[in-house]
Amino acid sequence: MKRSTLKRTLAVALAATLGLAGCADLGYYWQSVSGHMQMLNAARPVDDWLSDAQASEQLKSRLALSQRIRSFAVSELKLPDNPSYRRYADLHRSAVVWNVVAAPEFSLTLKTWCFPVTGCVGYRGYFNEAEARAEAESLKAQGLETSVYGVPAYSTLGWMNWAGGDPLLNTFIGYPEGELARLIFHELAHQVVYASGDTMFNESFATAVERLGSQRWLDSEAARGNGKARQDYLQFDDRRRQFRALALATRLELADVYRNKPATDAGKAGQAALKAQALQRFRDGYAALKASWGGFAGYDPWVARANNAAFGAQAAYDELVPGFEALFEREGRDWQRFYDAVKGLARLPKDERRKALDMHNNINTETSHG
Template identity: 45%
Template sequence: MPISSAKLLRWALRVIASVSGLGLLMGLPGCGQVGYYAQSINGHFTMLHEAQPVADLLADSSIDPRLRARLVEAEQIRSYAVTALGEPDNGSYRSYADIKRPFVVYNVFAAPTLSLKLHESCLLVVGCVEYRGYYSRDSAEAYAAELHRDGWETFVAGIPAYSTLGYFDDPLLNTFIYLPRAEVARMIFHELAHQILFVRGDTAFNESFAVTVETVGVRRWLAAHPDAAIEYERYDAHRRQFRKLVDGYRQRLELLYGSSEPDAEKAAKKDVLFISMRADYEALKASWGGYKGFDLWFATDLNNAKIGSFATYNQWVPAFMALLAQENDDLPKFYAAVKAMSKRPETERNASLAALDRTPAASAARTLMDTPMQAVR
């Protein structure tokens, strides 16, 4: 059916306004502004054009049996998100698109040479976020090179899924549909959490909330699907160990950058820390029996943008876990409490989260995050 120009305009404005990291960058010169607008609109609508309803695909006897099985499982996961986790019941993740590439978007992170504070891009509606996203890896690399020439350390991260915050019906994608079942569940739970709550300009708050929901959701889903726990445990164990390694070095770098040492000494010690981090990763990998899932992350330069991007997603997770514990693990009450917190000024939100982060419940949450999924029932 032809799309009216008015409807197309509304859709275009929604893309600009809603896609995390993909909105129109304010303050760019005219041609750059138009170029970024164009790639955002074209990339998102191309993906939507490829999407087909899951029900239609399952009715097609010719589809690949492996894809059929995954779509059936994804439908069950999607229903679980609504009935057990109280997440939105809408058209998101009820269609599927094969976009013929390994990642849907590529996020560019940047940080100074002696700080983990990420460079911010200020976008329409979503506010200032600590990354900038592209549908094309070449475009992302070009922007990263531009920032690098200006003295920033950069990292381009492939992203398998993102949320349009409920403005569109986000599809299932080939970029994650064939991952372990619990990993598919994790991504769906995470992206739907962004539809529950999104605070303009506060990346750490938004991502930590979504990570909290995904973590609780996956643990509960695995308890109801013990057959999936065995396949997921090894996959998740490696990630937890990797996360612990990176977070340990993040803390050491923050102490170094916050010290009174001369910049030259900081730079030299930073290099030593990164050498040590690589050695620790090799030792960790040796215990994994050949698993090399994080080799690509270490294949390019270690830098502050890489470490900083990691912290963005996990900063307030223990604090949110503590808040959930205060609400007796009742997710709807937890959502209401987080929404109430989100209406307060950022300084007050951060103060409340910092206080929660010092509680025994937050300490227990940190321990839980290092506990194998299979071990929790």
Template identity: 40%
Template sequence: MRSLLGRLLAVSMLVFVTACSSVSYYTQAVVGQLSILSKRKSLERLIADEATHETLRNRLQFIQSVLAFADDNGLPVNGAYSAYVDTGRAYVVWNVFAAPTFSTELKRFCYPMVGCLAYKGFFAEQAARDYAQSLADEEMDVYVGGVAAYSTLGWFDDPVLNTFIARSDERLAALLFHELAHRVVFVKGDTQFNESFATTVERTLLRQWLTERGQPSVFDAYLEDEAKWQQTVALITKARSALAEIYASDEKASVRRTSKHERLQQLQDEYAELEQTWVTQGPYAGWMAQPINNAQLGTVAIYHELVPQFEALLATSGNLRAFLEEVKVLAKQSNEVREQRLMAEAESL
């Protein structure tokens, strides 16, 4: 395993090999990560410490049980989540998403070590919002989202954070499964592949975990949320397709802008109607209540668009461990080969 110093030096080198305009960005990334690492406290010690609040102790013990389950099912836990950090804030990072005024495709941000991603992360909220404003000044659609957890892809042993520890049991377990999945494979420059894969693992293990815990009512509620999620994503996917047609038309910019506004309003109206059919509030209530743009819609696509294809591959693989091995092989292929394989799996069912 690479030493902590070696890893920090590797990350720090980014500051010196990039353009001057990027130095401040990579500096904040290094400083932010160092701040997280410097605050780590061992889970074992916190659990054993009589001064630890009982609520925190119970959550940490719960996390240990989830990690054991994940490890038993083939996820590479190793030293991940063996320490706790209180960041003192609601989110650990803030991601900036952007898309052109007349495009459904997210802007890509490229980095030396992980390739191009569909977002740019900041450890300080104001820095994220300032950067988003600079993109908005260039007439880009922008969206800033707070993030409770992120994966360093095995470079560091990611800690448990205060930003997500208070979640319900099922939400916390789902998050851990998702982040650990990123340790299985990470394809440079393919955010949609990476996030859709992690979402598939998250959903698969959560189903199994709830079933084995003998919590039928919680599992039923989860299935209900799943159905709401699928209906909502279907609406968003339909809206993005309609918007793509609007943007590709030969109409004047003013006409396309009006059509864009009308279609986004239609999406919000359709979601409001859909919510009326549900007993409880839907998963995107707050999200849909705010002004929507191309960047915001793109965040849904990168996390969910390939999930059906991955679930088809999981079905043909037979079990999760075999699926993980299949994806490891797939991750080494070209973008075109990966896309063809996933589409073929989905069409075969």
């Protein structure tokens, strides 16, 4: 079959798989389908790249490392053994997609969009950055705060493994070793459990898997004599945890500011002033962190766009992680038992999932303090 014919066949199959035929907003769905198919079309098996005389030795080294990480994900973390991350594509751009998130002026609750398969989520992704920014401008005109950010990878939840699966990409293949492992584990976790319409549950679960899994990977690397990768990751991860703690404190402060809805203009002005003060404390706190890090500026872009939309999006990746980590401990640090328990939670109504995770976290906290 010719490549152009194969591409059209895959595009039609993907549209059918996702139930896009006849949907409203078909233009948006088509850019999603065509963008994904262009990515798949650019991907080649890792072995082809490793034997390609035109490929750089640095790329070959990173691809070889990725395959060791991929095998570890199966053998040690019991993540899916399938075609995903066995191929590589260079997209010649800095992100695979750009996500748009939006929230009201006095709320951290994200606007949601509903899609086939994934359900309702708090973001809208575009393969073209200009289209993402145009959508953000349209939402701003409706009075919403917006944020646009590049995404290095995303998961098709295993739906496209028949077509080669999710590929490795130039957008993340150069990450430090610990970060590369973290990302691969995170995206594979989405293929294990996915609760339709519950972004926070899904992302927090994947974040818990990435944290626990990358720690195990780096411990194994240290045992093999590669202690530098572990040391570099621990330094970076410590900074990330400090930053996320600062962001969480600001989210809680903003949530308190937004709790009551003023009925008068004077009340709204006072609420706006309190919001501005909270955001200034956040920026001051970040400046202090940067100074303690010796000037490391990796979070500058995030801080520059920090608003309700950005804080709301961050919450999805952090909020429920302690509950998942406590559940992992309760299941004896056995990965398969952990996944089975999470699948059980995914079958519950959303409110019951949250209560169950809170309960696991509270029990774990009481035990550790007991």
